Amino acid sequence: MSEEKTTNAPASNFLRNIVERDLAQGTYVSRRWAGTPGDAAHHAAGEPDPAKIRTRFPPEPNGYLHIGHAKSICLNFGLARDYDGVCHMRFDDTNPEKEEQEYVDSITDAVQWLGFGWDKFGKSHLYYASNYFDFMYRAAEYLIESGHAYIDQQSAEEMRATRGTLTEPGKNSPWRDRPAEESLRLFREMRDDKHPDGAMLLRAKIDMASPNINLRDPAIYRIKHATHHNTGDKWCIYPMYTYAHPLEDALEGVTHSICTLEFEDQRPFYDWVLERLAEGGLLAHPLPKQYEFARLNLTYVVLSKRKLIDLVEDQYVSGWDDPRMPTLVGTRRRGYTPEGFRLFADRIGVSKADSWIEYTILEDCMRDTLNESAERRIAVLDPIKLVIDNYPEGQSEDCFAPNHPQKPELGKRVVPLSRELWIEREDFMEEPSKGYFRLFPGNKVRLRYGYVVECIGCEKDVDGNVTVVHCTYLPETKSGTPGADSIKVKGNIHWVSAPHAYTAEVRLYDRLFQEANPGAGDRNYLDDLNRDSVKIISAQLEAALKDAKPEERFQFERHGYFVADRKDSTEGKPVFNRTVTLRDAWQK
Known part of the structure; x- marks a missing residue:
């Protein structure tokens, strides 16, 4: 798995300064590594450690990882990557009552999905704390x-x-x-x-x-x-965890043991345990050092395991992988990208001071990476029929749309046009408001990638609701032809051909909470739930989307970024989740 070094300087990260100081001073150059974790005698028989530093990501396999863990993963694996070291994937499984293989599997999957691995210098560095129980017992004696x-x-x-x-x-x-x-x-x-x-x-x-x-x-x-x-x-x-943790680090030759701030008061005991065992010759100097950083505090989410369990068990969400959940399995299903998480980790940096990070920063990171990678497609989310009265019945023709406007090498795709189209309901007003440039009787607009059309009226049902919009087209104005610029219009709308369209379920996800700090003060955090955090609609999509594979991501033009649901999509029948809108809709 590729682990390219960061090319842009990350935000403030005091841990990098510590690592660079230790490397400059040669703090760990005397270390030896026997190829597997072990005590002082074991490593003394080994070779000089090929890793300049060793970090670790040590989750307890008792639940699903969330956005806060993504920061720690990017931090620990990123430091090892950037300083020619190794990050160990270690399961801190010293509690027999809460740990399950399901969580082990989900954690390894999440770390690899984020773009990191634990194979280095010809070895796998996947470890289990429970494999050290014999040494922990011997050390206790x-x-x-x-x-x-x-x-x-x-x-x-x-x-x-x-x-x-x-x-x-x-x-x-x-x-x-x-x-x-x-x-x-x-x-x-x-x-x-x-x-x-x-x-x-x-x-x-x-x-x-x-x-x-x-x-x-x-x-x-x-x-x-x-x-x-x-x-x-x-x-x-x-x-106990506080006893086991420093031993695990020492047996694995970890140099920089990076924890969140709540472990700062435990550091003296961490050092005490290691020093006592080094005095007895069970462990060798230089010993690991613990460093603490501020955990992630993110607006509009809760990261407390207890609260997340409540959301799942009381069925406020559909499960741990609900796309509204801050779990990595949920955000992945939502369409968030590994690249976006790595960019987020770089942008927010690492410090010792507690602070709140605006959720929009995470969303902007997703927008930035998706804008670069996602091909464009056309989707009509609130469809109403548009009939081109002077277009021949039974006829269709090819229009051409770029797959990515900034990447001409990705080519163009065929978008068929016919007499009957689906357009967005908001693209027609019988009595237009000031500044409205889309379809209304007597006005001309361009069908994006197609022709200029003129609205000539509409049909209504018995309740007065518009059911069909009628127009005529100007045959000489097709996009990409010499006559395309012969008529100037202010409006440009998107569409899909009704006979060729794919009718699909689309889920419009929003933030799970409507308040920036759910449960702040004396409020019950559940009272801050956003009751409109998901809306399920039937949309009309261009035919090419029918072949979308699970987790394939697209920009639906004008609407935002969407992903084919990795759980509910089937072959030839993808279901789409909205990942993020094109612009932040939550700015006050």
């Missing part, structure tokens, strides 16, 4: 033996009561000073399934008076009788 961890038998309530507050120090557990041999015996009993869930846990021994609550003897192993998707029933004890 070392921490016990060296006096840095102990088995605590307090209840969860007792532990909460002794943890302290932001202004008051915690209190030592009555089990804190038990002999290492006793803690080691109990820890092995935990491993050997001799105690029930919650009976005891392993805690690091750091400082119960630390102003950083995360250093007040955090838990590092707990009993949990649950089947793991990867290791089955081998284990009934599992490491």
Whole structure:
């Protein structure tokens, strides 16, 4: 999969400065890499690491990725790409209760769809944290033996009561000073399934008076009788995430461990764990370093997993891949492009300061990439019949439309014209308003790629609604002929031939929420749902669109960018989703 280096300078990204400083200072040049993750002895037997840096994207496989993850994917894989390094695709699957293969598959698919891969220097760098359980257990035994961890038998309530507050120090557990041999015996009993869930846990021994609550003897192993998707029933004890994460980074030789800001307070424990294990010779210097950046806050969406689950389970949307959802499977189905996401990541940059990004920036990135890549087609979304009274019945002729106005090399396609056409209902007014230049009795317009026509009237139903518009055409004015400019008109409308048209379902998607910050203040975020976020219509499309393949994208002239739905389209019968309008309709 192609991973071309960024050609335009990205927006502010302080992490690039850190990487460039480390490369200039040779911070990681002494590292060795044995070809697979492992401890200090394993890597010492390897060769000098061919990767100048190693980053990682470490999702927990317990849900679908969303737009915020796209930023992290582009960041981690992008840094590795741009600095001749490797980004590891790692599943942080240390929690046996919430993880499923379905999510593993969807995550790998999403990363590859965004244009990134994990094969580098002749190796695949797809890893599972659960494959390191043996080392994590061995490291925990070392921490016990060296006096840095102990088995605590307090209840969860007792532990909460002794943890302290932001202004008051915690209190030592009555089990804190038990002999290492006793803690080691109990820890092995935990491993050997001799105690029930919650009976005891392993805690690091750091400082119960630390102003950083995360250093007040955090838990590092707990009993949990649950089947793991990867290791089955081998284990009934599992490491806590904050303990497992630094070990995973170190075993994989990660240099720059990039997290969002909520992990900043955990960094001292990250460093503490690695330093203790390096002192025991289990890990080697230089050790990974953690850096934090501001997570993505995007207007008009919710990215909270709990809220997304509510939207799906309470059927406000049709599923995780609903095109209105901010999940990557949803945005992909909507027609958003990998190129647009990568451009978005570059434009918004990376910083340590929390800020809100306007959703229109993401939409503009999609417009910019689609304008470049999407071929043009004609679609009439609100059709009304136009009859050319002086055009021979049963006859048709070819008109020619460019597939892309900025790419003449893509050629032209045939657009058949006949006596009866479909036009947009808004392109006719019986009594025109000021400044209206389209069809009304006595006015002339050009049928785009075709002839100049003059409106001569209309038909109505019993309720007075216009059902058919009538016109005559000027045979000498066909586009592309010498007479095309013989008559000047101000209006130019699009159309499709009624006998040749393809009747298709088109879904006009809009933003799922009508407020920029759903649920802000005391509001229920569900009260901010946009009740008009999807409108399903039957449209008349040019015949060429009948052969559109799932995920094929087009600009429907005048209307916006559309994609053939990857789920509901069938051969010869595509369903189209509106990706984004041609212009931002949400600007106040």
